[in-house]
Amino acid sequence: MSTRTLRIAMNGVTGRMGYRQHLVRSLLPIRDAGGIELEDGSRLQVELVLVGRREGKLAELAALHDIEEWTTDVEKAIAVCDVYFDAQVTSRRPAALRAAMAAGKHIYTEKPTAETLDEAIELARLAEKSGVTVGVVHDKLYLPGLVKLRRLVEEGFFGRILSLRGEFGYWVLEGDHQPAQRPSWNYRKEDGGGIAVDMFCHWNYVLEGILGRVDTVTAKTVTHIPTRWDEAGKEYTATADDAAYGTFEITTPGGDPVIAQINSSWTVRVHRDELVEFQVDGTHGSAVAGLRNCVAQQRAHTPKPVWNPDLPATEPFREQWMDVPANGELDNGFKVQWEEFLRDVAAGRQHRFGLLSAARGVQLAELGLASSEQGRTLPVPEISL
Incomplete structure (x- = not known):
């Protein structure tokens, strides 16, 4: 069966949660296992782009984990990716999520999605209009x-x-x-x-x-x-x-x-x-x-x-x-949700935990x-x- 590759821009991987749980314990194991198997028997592989504000740290992490591409330019990362992931501090998150949805990119994000309920609801409305697959970490x-x-x-x-x-x-x-x-x-x-x-x-x-x-x-x-x-x-x-x-x-x-x-x-x-x-x-x-x-x-x-x-x-x-x-075998919770989200992206359907759920958390x-x-x-x- 064929293998499809999704490029994922990972913004915030120099932080504790973005690095440990999302990069090291979730997406790197998925990548190193040859991706995940989809419902039709084909495979979905991931290709990672590291994003952050510290050039030296990004270069270090990319070399350590055999990742070819990294950047401090969020707009560039959004342009070259299929999926935008956000683990930044909350104050920087809404603008990046808006930009990614406006560019037609699927998004997966940590929470809170915004600092205020009004902004969290606005993001949920944008997601509904955009038609992209949206997921919020409910680890x-x-x-x-x-x-x-x-x-x-x-x-x-x-x-x-x-x-x-x-x-x-x-x-x-x-x-x-x-x-x-x-x-x-x-x-x-x-x-x-x-x-x-x-x-x-x-x-x-x-x-x-x-x-x-x-x-x-x-x-x-x-x-x-x-x-x-x-x-x-x-x-x-x-x-x-x-x-x-x-x-x-x-x-x-x-x-x-x-x-x-x-x-x-x-x-x-x-x-x-x-x-x-x-x-x-x-x-x-x-x-x-x-x-x-x-x-x-x-x-x-x-x-x-x-x-x-x-x-x-x-x-x-x-x-x-x-x-x-x-x-049954219960894998790392972050990794399991990543796999579920990626299957939803591949199938063109919505993830069960979206930005409206995140808005209720902010509320x-x-x-x-x-x-x-x-x-x-x-x-x-x-x-x-």
Whole structure:
């Protein structure tokens, strides 16, 4: 069978996420495996063009990974590619996405897609008019742990779902004694930083993908660490929130109400099995999912704890849960979504996660910040194009 090649301009590969997850763990393995097999038995290969602002770093990465072409000229990259991918900082993303769609290029992008809801909706409208295939990274839904959790939901394991509890985060070093493991712009509101802006767009598609539509949001955002040190060791004032505590009311497709609580923090020390964990409780069972693992407890196997603060707890609570098997090979979530998107491009169809989904994520972040500022619960209106 024949092999078709798609040229992909990768903008933002000098950043942590663009390099590690999208280049090294997704597209390079696809390229080195000879591409992906399509529905008709033919193959689709990828040819990469690296794009960024640092010439030296781009040249280094191109040489390291046997990539022939790189450029700092975004317009040139868009002109020579079939697919434009964006992993830049959010402030630079909308203009590049507009240019790519105007040039008739397919686009695949990180999120948030824009800094404001109005701009995110505008991009979604442009995508609908353009006719190109558009995809937005929804990586967490492709993680093995959440794939298993979603399967439990679809199989009716939980009975009537009651609630979801999520814990995400870790301690990001302040930067004075040891370098911080996140970029300093994350902590400057004026540069698009803040954990609510960063993470609520994820939580929106996770909640939609597992439970149902988000109806309301109640949030409290906080800047716990007011002073940090940047990449040059210079002290600066943190103007963006580094923790966000959210409560979300959700309606399942069957009409049942669910309460979800998700804590997001860069100022928490980890005492859990993974950096993010979600617990879903229902009338017939419960499950806890992380990035890779998922454990469950059925109603018939639920023990009967008794509260007695006068005696030490002796029950092995963690041992009372059973592992949920993968029942198949679960590859890197970023890579799996890339493969799905590329098959959609080859078939000329839309990807299931587009710019409207991304706009709902921006909407939830905006409403979360507004809820915190106003101190009240806010409804989440439906977005229409």
